[in-house]
Amino acid sequence: MGRPALITSFIDGVTKLFALTSNVSGFGTVFPPALREALKKPFIEHLAAVHAYDWHQLPPLVFQAPTAAPEQAARWQVNWWTSVWRADALEGIPLMGLAERWLRQNLPAARELVLVHSDYRTGNYLFDEARAEITAILDWELVHIGDYHQGLAWIAIKSWSHIEDGVLLASGIMPLPELLDRYTATTGRVIDPKTLYFYQALGLYECIVICLGTSLRAAHEAHNHQDALLSWLAAAGYAFMSDLVDLLEQGSPA
Amino acid sequence: MQRAITEVILPAVDPNNSLAQEQTRLLLGHLQALALQQAYSASVQALARHDAEELAGALQHAVAGGPATRKAAEQLRHAVAQPESALGHALEQFLLASADDGAAAFIDASHKLVLTYSREQALRGRAWFKAMGFDSVPASLPEIPQLLDKWTESNATLS
Numbered sequence: 135m136g137r138p139a140l141i142t143s144f145i146d147g148v149t150k151l152f153a154l155t156s157n158v159s160g161f162g163t164v165f166p167p168a169l170r171e172a173l174k175k176p177f178i179e180h181l182a183a184v185h186a187y188d189w190h191q192l193p194p195l196v197f198q199a200p201t202a203a204p205e206q207a208a209r210w211q212v213n214w215w216t217s218v219w220r221a222d223a224l225e226g227i228p229l230m231g232l233a234e235r236w237l238r239q240n241l242p243a244a245r246e247l248v249l250v251h252s253d254y255r256t257g258n259y260l261f262d263e264a265r266a267e268i269t270a271i272l273d274w275e276l277v278h279i280g281d282y283h284q285g286l287a288w289i290a291i292k293s294w295s296h297i298e299d300g301v302l303l304a305s306g307i308m309p310l311p312e313l314l315d316r317y318t319a320t321t322g323r324v325i326d327p328k329t330l331y332f333y334q335a336l337g338l339y340e341c342i343v344i345c346l347g348t349s350l351r352a353a354h355e356a357h358n359h360q361d362a363l364l365s366w367l368a369a370a371g372y373a374f375m376s377d378l379v380d381l382l383e384q385g386s387p388a
Numbered sequence: 389m390q391r392a393i394t395e396v397i398l399p400a401v402d403p404n405n406s407l408a409q410e411q412t413r414l415l416l417g418h419l420q421a422l423a424l425q426q427a428y429s430a431s432v433q434a435l436a437r438h439d440a441e442e443l444a445g446a447l448q449h450a451v452a453g454g455p456a457t458r459k460a461a462e463q464l465r466h467a468v469a470q471p472e473s474a475l476g477h478a479l480e481q482f483l484l485a486s487a488d489d490g491a492a493a494f495i496d497a498s499h500k501l502v503l504t505y506s507r508e509q510a511l512r513g514r515a516w517f518k519a520m521g522f523d524s525v526p527a528s529l530p531e532i533p534q535l536l537d538k539w540t541e542s543n544a545t546l547s
Contacts, residue, residue, distance in 0.1 A: 225477070226478070227480065227506075366414050376511070379503050
């Protein structure tokens with residue numbers, strides 16, 4: 135980010151199989167069934183390891199913990215993403231106003247705070263195909279202390295998942311119920327359906343901000359060497375809008 | 389230009405330079421999408437504007453609430469004469485203001501109205517950008533001329 139850096143080592147691995155056809159950043163990835171099966175265990179183990187990190191060790195000025203109220207973790211995330219939208223949106227979108235209203239009126243209490251990677255999904259880890267191992271986790275710029283449901287909801291966003299025989303495979307690896315079961319079995323953390331629903335809505339809101347807000351703004355103002363990619367990515371915003379409409383119409387679980 | 393990229397530039401790009409390969413293909417993709425969209429740009433913008441004005445009208449018709457909501461409704465009324473970007477922002481602000489003191493019936497009605505509008509807006513955007521390959525069910529999307537024909541037919545029915 136414009137600052138000096140030092141490369142200390144190299145890690146083998148790829149974000150997508152050479153033979154696979156997929157869009158940018160892991161969108162549309164379809165793993166062969168054998169690899170999908172082999173990735174299940176390491177995918178959950180790495181997620182659990184990130185969530186198990188003792189965030190109390192982190193520098194508090196950099197990683198502030200939302201401990202003042204049970205809803206603060208959710209409120210900070212809503213505050214952050216709505217402020218990014220207001221700063222970057224080139225034009226207003228009514229759905230964004232509606233979604234913000236709904237999010238602010240339905241902030242869930244966090245049961246337990248963990249270190250949330252915030253972009254842990256297929257496309258954002260390196261893996262070794264031959265050994266079926268995840269070798270590195272990428273894109274940590276959104277990491278924060280927050281609710282573990284946020285990380286789980288993000289994994290299952292449709293655009294980087296795969297639908298097979300009518301079943302959504304979260305991040306192209308496993309059905310969402312299996313992901314949640316494995317997560318609970320590994321970590322002992324219980325999944326609250328209403329909280330998960332909130333973070334699914336927030337996740338889609340974030341995706342719209344990233345595509346139709348920040349990507350377009352950065353491309354529009356030529357702020358980035360990835361103008362072509364960012365203006366391409368903007369197009370994905372409408373699929374996220376459609377998914378958010380579906381989710382809000384479906385309504386929160388009782 | 390598409391042919392220049394396909395036949396001259398892309399073959400000359402180092403196949404091991406994945407960033408340059410991806411950037412070149414992205415440029416080609418943008419040009420292909422622009423070629424598909426060009427003829428319909430003005431009509432799609434007109435349809436988008438029409439739908440946004442209809443939503444603004446429906447929300448103003450349904451409005452019920454306290455001073456914050458009523459003030460935002462008045463600002464929305466003025467924004468209907470503004471460019472679409474300003475109208476979109478005014479619609480957002482109206483919905484947010486209603487969180488303060490909007491009547492429960494209006495919260496419910498506006499929720500439904502905005503979702504109905506947004507479904508059409510999202511469908512239009514997905515159809516417009518279908519060539520970019522992000523949609524999980526591209527076969528289910530209409531072509532842009534079909535969307536415009538549907539709009540023309542519904543206008544003819546109303547008039």
